[in-house]
Amino acid sequence: MASNQCIIDDAYCSAMGAYFKSQGNRLDKMVDDYITVLKTIKDTGITKGDVHTVLEGYIAYTEKMKTKIGVISENAQSQVNKFLVKVDEVDQYLF
16 A cells, blocks of 8 residues: 655664765775875886876876865765755654
8 A cells, every 4th residue: 555654764864964974085085095196106106208297187187186075975964964954844843
């Protein structure tokens, strides 16, 4: 039998928001570590030439990714929280 009720698991939604944020911070750290490795390669392994020059450009573009993932994941967590507030307003805290 079909039901016309929509049940939202607040705890699950909150946990997913926290998960998004923690994964975003983790990915930001990975990007930072990746940039560090690229710079080490540029400074100690490929110190001259065309590949060195191209690597410098690649590093510059990669650095633009720093903290971007964390900002997106924080926004996702914020949207989850706003969604839960709206649900509570609509159902008038019945559940």
